Amino acid sequence: MTLLLALDFGGTKQAAAIANAGSREWLGYERALSPRNANANTDLEIMRSLIHSLLQGVKPAAIGVSFGGPVDATTGKVRLSHHVPGWENVPLRDLLAEEFGVPTRVDNDANVAALGEHRFGAGQGYDSLFYITISTGVGGGWILNGKPWQGAEGMAGEIGHMVVDPNGPMCLCGKRGCVERLTSGPYMAQDAREILENESQRLPLMGTFQEKEHTQRGEILRGLVEGNLELITGIVVSEAAVAGDDLAREVLSRGGWALGMGIGNVANLINPRRFVLGGSVTKAGKVWWDVVTKVARETALPEVNFEIVPALLGDDAPLWGAVALSLDALMTQPQT
Amino acid sequence: MTLLLALDFGGTKQAAAIANAGSREWLGYERALSPRNANANTDLEIMRSLIHSLLQGVKPAAIGVSFGGPVDATTGKVRLSHHVPGWENVPLRDLLAEEFGVPTRVDNDANVAALGEHRFGAGQGYDSLFYITISTGVGGGWILNGKPWQGAEGMAGEIGHMVVDPNGPMCLCGKRGCVERLTSGPYMAQDAREILENESQRLPLMGTFQEKEHTQRGEILRGLVEGNLELITGIVVSEAAVAGDDLAREVLSRGGWALGMGIGNVANLINPRRFVLGGSVTKAGKVWWDVVTKVARETALPEVNFEIVPALLGDDAPLWGAVALSLDALMTQPQT
Numbered sequence: 234m235t236l237l238l239a240l241d242f243g244g245t246k247q248a249a250a251i252a253n254a255g256s257r258e259w260l261g262y263e264r265a266l267s268p269r270n271a272n273a274n275t276d277l278e279i280m281r282s283l284i285h286s287l288l289q290g291v292k293p294a295a296i297g298v299s300f301g302g303p304v305d306a307t308t309g310k311v312r313l314s315h316h317v318p319g320w321e322n323v324p325l326r327d328l329l330a331e332e333f334g335v336p337t338r339v340d341n342d343a344n345v346a347a348l349g350e351h352r353f354g355a356g357q358g359y360d361s362l363f364y365i366t367i368s369t370g371v372g373g374g375w376i377l378n379g380k381p382w383q384g385a386e387g388m389a390g391e392i393g394h395m396v397v398d399p400n401g402p403m404c405l406c407g408k409r410g411c412v413e414r415l416t417s418g419p420y421m422a423q424d425a426r427e428i429l430e431n432e433s434q435r436l437p438l439m440g441t442f443q444e445k446e447h448t449q450r451g452e453i454l455r456g457l458v459e460g461n462l463e464l465i466t467g468i469v470v471s472e473a474a475v476a477g478d479d480l481a482r483e484v485l486s487r488g489g490w491a492l493g494m495g496i497g498n499v500a501n502l503i504n505p506r507r508f509v510l511g512g513s514v515t516k517a518g519k520v521w522w523d524v525v526t527k528v529a530r531e532t533a534l535p536e537v538n539f540e541i542v543p544a545l546l547g548d549d550a551p552l553w554g555a556v557a558l559s560l561d562a563l564m565t566q567p568q569t
Numbered sequence: 570m571t572l573l574l575a576l577d578f579g580g581t582k583q584a585a586a587i588a589n590a591g592s593r594e595w596l597g598y599e600r601a602l603s604p605r606n607a608n609a610n611t612d613l614e615i616m617r618s619l620i621h622s623l624l625q626g627v628k629p630a631a632i633g634v635s636f637g638g639p640v641d642a643t644t645g646k647v648r649l650s651h652h653v654p655g656w657e658n659v660p661l662r663d664l665l666a667e668e669f670g671v672p673t674r675v676d677n678d679a680n681v682a683a684l685g686e687h688r689f690g691a692g693q694g695y696d697s698l699f700y701i702t703i704s705t706g707v708g709g710g711w712i713l714n715g716k717p718w719q720g721a722e723g724m725a726g727e728i729g730h731m732v733v734d735p736n737g738p739m740c741l742c743g744k745r746g747c748v749e750r751l752t753s754g755p756y757m758a759q760d761a762r763e764i765l766e767n768e769s770q771r772l773p774l775m776g777t778f779q780e781k782e783h784t785q786r787g788e789i790l791r792g793l794v795e796g797n798l799e800l801i802t803g804i805v806v807s808e809a810a811v812a813g814d815d816l817a818r819e820v821l822s823r824g825g826w827a828l829g830m831g832i833g834n835v836a837n838l839i840n841p842r843r844f845v846l847g848g849s850v851t852k853a854g855k856v857w858w859d860v861v862t863k864v865a866r867e868t869a870l871p872e873v874n875f876e877i878v879p880a881l882l883g884d885d886a887p888l889w890g891a892v893a894l895s896l897d898a899l900m901t902q903p904q905t
Contacts, residue, residue: 303872312872361721373838377713384840385697388873391837396830396868398735406870494732501727502709502835504720532732534742536639536648537724 235563236260238284238293238333239555241342242276242300243267244316249283250552251293254560257353261287262552273319296329296337297558299345299551306383309339336562342366342551343390344381346544347374349554350509354545361505364544365392367492368467368512371413377505393417397494415491418467418514425454425470425484426462451480471517485517489524496525497532500539511544571899572596574620574629574669575891577678578612579603580637580652585619586888587629590896593689597623598888609655632665632673633894635681635887642719645675672898678702678887679726680717682880683710685890686845690881697841700880701728703828704803704848707749713841729753733830751827754803754850761790761806761820762798787816807853821853825860832861833868836875847880 235254241247248264263283268275302314309326330337340348347364350356356364360379366372371393375382383389393413394406401410402424414420429451454473458464473481496508508529514521526541533539546553571590577583584600599619604611638650645662666673676684683700686692692700696715702708707729711718719725729749730742737746738760750756765787790809794800809817832844844865850857862877869875882889 375839377718382713382839385842386840386872386874388870389838389840391870391873394837394870395834396733399733399830400736408868494735498731498834499838501730502725502838503711503718504722504725504727506721532744534724534727534730536722537727538722 235294236291237556237559237563238288238296239552239559240280240284240296240298240329241551241555242280242298243342243551244301244314247276247279247283248552249280249287250556251287252556254294254563263287267317271317273314273317273323276317276320292333293335293559295335295559295563296333297345297555297560297562298325298329298337298339299342299555299558300325300339301342303387304339304341304344305387306338306340306344306381307387309337311339312387336559338558338562340381340383340554340558341374341387343372343374344383345374345554345558346511346546346550347376347390347509347554348381348557349546349550349552350511350544351376351379352557353553354550355509355542356507359507361503362507362509363390363392363496363499363503363505364509364511364550365492365496366512366544366550367416367418367510367514369417369419371417371492371512375503375505377503392495392499395495395498397491397498401491410491412491412495416488416514418470421467421470421484421488421514422465424487425451425481426465428480428484429455429462429465451478453478454481467514468516471514471521474520475518482520485521486524488514489517489521490528493525493528494532496529496539496541500529500533500537504537505539508539508541509544510541511547511550515543571630572627573892573895573899574624574632575888575895576616576620576632576634576665577887577891578616578634578636579678579887580650583612583616583619584888585616585623586892587623588892590630590899599623603653607653609650609653609659612653612656628669629671629895631671631895631899632669633681633891633896633898634661634665634673634675635678635891635894636661636675637678639723640675640677640680641723642674642676642680642717643723645673647675648723672895674894674898676717676719676890676894677710677723679708679710680719681710681890681894682847682882682886683712683726683845683890684717684893685882685886685888686847686880687712687715688893689889690886691845691878692843695843697839698843698845699726699728699835699839699841700845700847700886701828701832702848702880702886703752703754703846703850705753705755707753707828707848711839711841713839728831728835731831731834733827733834737827746827748827748831752824752850754806757806757820757824757850758801758803760823761787761817762801764816764820765791765798765801787814789814790817803850804852807850807857810856811854818856821857822860824850825857826864829861829864829866830868832865832875832877836865836869836873840873841875844875844877845880846877847883847886851879 303312314320373390373392398410404411404414586598639648650656709726709728734746740747740750
């Protein structure tokens, strides 16, 4: 039996799992939320305790690691975390390889999830694919010629900050109309909230007929949070859209449009065989998927073929990708 | 000596050249314009006569071919030409390989030019690069991991039809605000012409002061074509911009903006080390280059590094790429 250790350093939670090579079942699986004031050291300490609880002193054959932030995959060095301080230039691969004395590989979460879907999920048998995760952020990972493509400095896959509408709303990155700004869960929630707030303010100025029209607009969405607009999340917007709320549908459709534009542009540029979409926003239902697919098809040239399919591994995609990474580490590194 | 035959099927002209492997000098070089009613057969006949004149019966060791249209590089089959009828599904590689009895490879012109710049030009030593040609159209070719990346069906590289302004002017492809629609030579010429025409029509409605202002706008451009707006080309727009014409600068800057947006988006997506820009529009001067570079840098994430450099091989990039292709054909195919 070849025991593989898979680690997932998320921005807000850590997960670790073990599996035998060739198996698709976890032998063990542990996770923990990060504390409020997490830093690189607390993240590492939490991960060590998860690993200890899983392994009980048994040595794994290899380690694969998914990290939620930019990584130089060739050296396994973390560049930084956008969520947790202290991760700047941490040689995570070497640190774990020394501590456990086994071959180790580290890559960023989108790349690792792409590898997971490629080896064990919706991308099996597809030697070129782009995996896109759409949840609190939007990220992507490439498989080209059957292998991860990380880019010259490990930064490839950032479809979230492709500009699709230069006159669109301002993104935290400083640009307008990024894919992430239009289609991530929190931004869709924010936009829905702002439209509802503005409409409430406008009401007193209007006559009876318009007032009726406007109280109806977004009524289902408003109802779902019992009028407390602070409670609106991406998921609530999706639920309202599924229930027929016009305002929620509008916001969700704009998000789907942005992602569809991004996918169509990517299809023209790289011509991958498949797009695999994961993350919470992909649960938004048929309205969202229909818009994504339609706009992607319209944006790509007629000669450019591709399929858009949902991811299969869910939240475990980075961990299964880490299993694949650990296998690769085992095959290519000198044995100890 | 290993004699290599390089062929370039352009939309409007054919070129053929021979060189010894390892040399950077042509032993012979022939070209001919296509007739007005060219089709695949006349293109092939012209090419045969160029080859005959070059080779005089001597057999080359291998053939590399650049074709101006979509090609399936794995089979060497031409999908179609957007300029010349009769090229639908022509098995060009097999046709030439049988006729000359030597290993042959065929790929589309942007991919082949990218390979040329990679092996012999501005991309030497860069194992990831994106070559973009900006002239009558806008196309691109990838080198990833030191090798051409053509995409799942040979369609990769189409940066020309990336949408950068969904509210922009309509492109022939049916979408709005494509990179090609905003930055190709003929489209910039068309836009400049239309602005001048509209301003002429508006003149009678205006007072003296505005009239003066408006006759000055685009005056240098108008002067360069002696008032005959039909004579405006992309090159004339560039010349007028260099001479300080405000309208020409505006049109050229918008083109540079569109290309810069495209490059920045591509940098985020694929993170190549270098962008190599060729084609007539890249001769437009400092204004254009400055805008392209600035906008690309602003559009890419701060952590994404890249360089933008001019191509070195000029119009010969496809032919030198064809030399590289012929060498590859020689190395990987069974010897006859």
